[in-house]
Amino acid sequence: MDTILSIRNIVKVYPNGVVANKGISFDIEKNTIHALVGENGAGKTTLMKILFGIEKPQEGKIIYKGKEVHFKSPLDAIHNGIGMVHQHLMLAPDLTVAENLTLGIEPRKWKVFLDTKKAVDIAKRVSEEFGMEVPLEKRVRDLPIGIRQRVEILKALLRNAELLILDEPTAVLTPQETEVLFKTLFDLKKHGKTIIFISHKLKEVKAIADRVTVIRDGKVIATEDAGSLTEHEIAELMVGREIRFERIPPSPKVGAPLLKVKNIRYRNKENVEVLKGVSFEVRSGEILGVAGVEGNGQTELVEILTGLRKADEGSIVINGEEVIGKTPREIREKGVSHIPEDRMKNGVAENAKIKENLIVDRYYKNPFSKGMFVDWKFITKYSAKLMKDFNVLATSPDALVSSLSGGNIQKVVVARELSMNPSVIIADQPVRGIDVGSEELVHRLLNEARDKGSAIFLVSADLDEVLELSSRIIVIYNGEIVARFDDVEGLTGKDLGPYMLGVKREA
Numbered sequence: 187m188d189t190i191l192s193i194r195n196i197v198k199v200y201p202n203g204v205v206a207n208k209g210i211s212f213d214i215e216k217n218t219i220h221a222l223v224g225e226n227g228a229g230k231t232t233l234m235k236i237l238f239g240i241e242k243p244q245e246g247k248i249i250y251k252g253k254e255v256h257f258k259s260p261l262d263a264i265h266n267g268i269g270m271v272h273q274h275l276m277l278a279p280d281l282t283v284a285e286n287l288t289l290g291i292e293p294r295k296w297k298v299f300l301d302t303k304k305a306v307d308i309a310k311r312v313s314e315e316f317g318m319e320v321p322l323e324k325r326v327r328d329l330p331i332g333i334r335q336r337v338e339i340l341k342a343l344l345r346n347a348e349l350l351i352l353d354e355p356t357a358v359l360t361p362q363e364t365e366v367l368f369k370t371l372f373d374l375k376k377h378g379k380t381i382i383f384i385s386h387k388l389k390e391v392k393a394i395a396d397r398v399t400v401i402r403d404g405k406v407i408a409t410e411d412a413g414s415l416t417e418h419e420i421a422e423l424m425v426g427r428e429i430r431f432e433r434i435p436p437s438p439k440v441g442a443p444l445l446k447v448k449n450i451r452y453r454n455k456e457n458v459e460v461l462k463g464v465s466f467e468v469r470s471g472e473i474l475g476v477a478g479v480e481g482n483g484q485t486e487l488v489e490i491l492t493g494l495r496k497a498d499e500g501s502i503v504i505n506g507e508e509v510i511g512k513t514p515r516e517i518r519e520k521g522v523s524h525i526p527e528d529r530m531k532n533g534v535a536e537n538a539k540i541k542e543n544l545i546v547d548r549y550y551k552n553p554f555s556k557g558m559f560v561d562w563k564f565i566t567k568y569s570a571k572l573m574k575d576f577n578v579l580a581t582s583p584d585a586l587v588s589s590l591s592g593g594n595i596q597k598v599v600v601a602r603e604l605s606m607n608p609s610v611i612i613a614d615q616p617v618r619g620i621d622v623g624s625e626e627l628v629h630r631l632l633n634e635a636r637d638k639g640s641a642i643f644l645v646s647a648d649l650d651e652v653l654e655l656s657s658r659i660i661v662i663y664n665g666e667i668v669a670r671f672d673d674v675e676g677l678t679g680k681d682l683g684p685y686m687l688g689v690k691r692e693a
């Protein structure tokens with residue numbers, strides 16, 4: 187075999203003193219899919235940013251195709267055949283897909299005007315070459331996240347990437363989209379490409395990777411053939427302790443309905459009927475799970491429940507009060523918390539401190555404010571406690587959210603939302619990007635909230651998560667609830683599949 191990349195003793199210290207990589211060394215063979223796994227904050231993204239010329243290491247060497255390289259910028263890395271799809275996607279939302287694809291290498295008419303037609307032609311050619319369909323003339327802003335990501339991959343391929351870095355590409359994908367991506371990755375491997383693949387879903391690592399490197403706290407723990415380790419073994423190498431997965435017992439007491447949704451109808455901008463009369467209730471002490479292929483109305487439904495979008499018809503009663511027409515803030519004041527599917531868009535203010543993000547919805551209340559004065563000393567102590575309870579890895583409550591790893595940003599959102607003492611929790615992909623150890627913690631905390639009497643509405647693209655947590659399950663397909671399961675005991679993905687795909691529906 188042929189080594190394409192040797193990473194030797196990489197040390198990275200951030201200006202705030204965090205040592206994110208503590209002497210990392212391993213090799214990547216050409217034409218393989220090499221998985222990189224480790225807990226939130228272990229240093230995966232940092233290492234990838236070094237390979238891609240975004241960050242500079244204090245020590246160590248990178249040998250690429252037999253030569254030591256020092257990339258000064260991503261552009262430099264790109265010229266050398268390295269491509270990266272970032273953990274938080276980086277496309278320009280107001281440009282079209284074709285424009286994004288050709289950004290920086292755009293064809294021009296008379297060297298001045300953007301040649302849109304030619305841009306579309308070039309983009310179309312790569313999209314066909316690699317069998318990845320994308321809507322070339324649509325604006326990125328209007329696309330689902332799965333398609334955006336395909337655009338990012340194409341963008342790297344268009345720049346002739348030989349070594350492709352994918353930082354948690356599947357975190358935002360549905361299982362169906364993941365399957366499509368994996369097919370693409372296998373094809374790329376056939377085309378001679380090498381892929382570095384980061385994921386917290388160890389099932390995926392097993393399914394796709396040839397080799398796997400486990401890092402913990404900035405150090406390499408193991409590099410092995412993926413086939414020689416079980417999921418469980420990988421998980422234990424990651425966290426450095428034994429882990430057990432237990433099924434969560436049903437809630438002891440189910441109370442009154444706290445969330446009553448009746449006949450919600452909604453048409454989108456394109457005049458497509460996205461929700462066609464959706465009705466359900468969630469009671470105190472239960473978790474109602476929504477199973478469904480993403481894109482069947484879940485996103486719109488969650489945005490309507492939280493006041494981010496307006497329904498055309500229907501009623502939403504929370505704690506006995508109609509909330510249709512109320513603002514997100516007013517709905518929140520009624521005790522509704524919301525873990526949004528896209529943490530960067532609706533979850534955090536990246537350039538603010540952790541503590542500011544944690545109290546943004548409550549700073550004006552007692553005990554955070556006394557009279558006219560915000561009590562920052564108290565807030566700092568309070569935030570430190572939340573960070574500890576929710577396993578947020580950061581230097582201090584004063585750290586900027588932008589300096590956190592992806593999974594730790596997600597934990598900040600979860601910490602704020604679960605600590606507001608909510609009566610209703612709208613949890614949309616609550617563990618997205620969170621490592622296996624912390625996933626266990628978040629699931630436990632959701633159950634504790636349930637047992638304390640919260641009504642939880644859970645949306646997840648991960649069917650296993652829905653099956654594991656839910657007291658009851660509804661299946662949504664094409665804007666309608668097509669099945670309801672009040673007893674989830676013994677229920678499996680196979681039982682739900684035909685409903686999720688619209689093959690079957692309850693009378």
Ligand SMILES: Nc1ncnc2c1ncn2[C@@H]1O[C@H](COP(=O)(O)OP(=O)(O)OP(=O)(O)O)[C@@H](O)[C@H]1O
Nearest residue numbers: 200206226227228229230231232589590591592593
């Ligand atoms: N720009 C930065 N400034 C300061 N510290 C940073 C910065 N970026 C990352 N860190 C810190 O470096 C450590 C490693 O972060 P990194 O993003 O590499 O983790 P990760 O393994 O990718 O985690 P995740 O699975 O959550 O994405 C973390 O402690 C993080 O807070």
Ligand SMILES: [Mg+2]
Nearest residue numbers: 231273591592
């Ligand atoms: Mg990361």
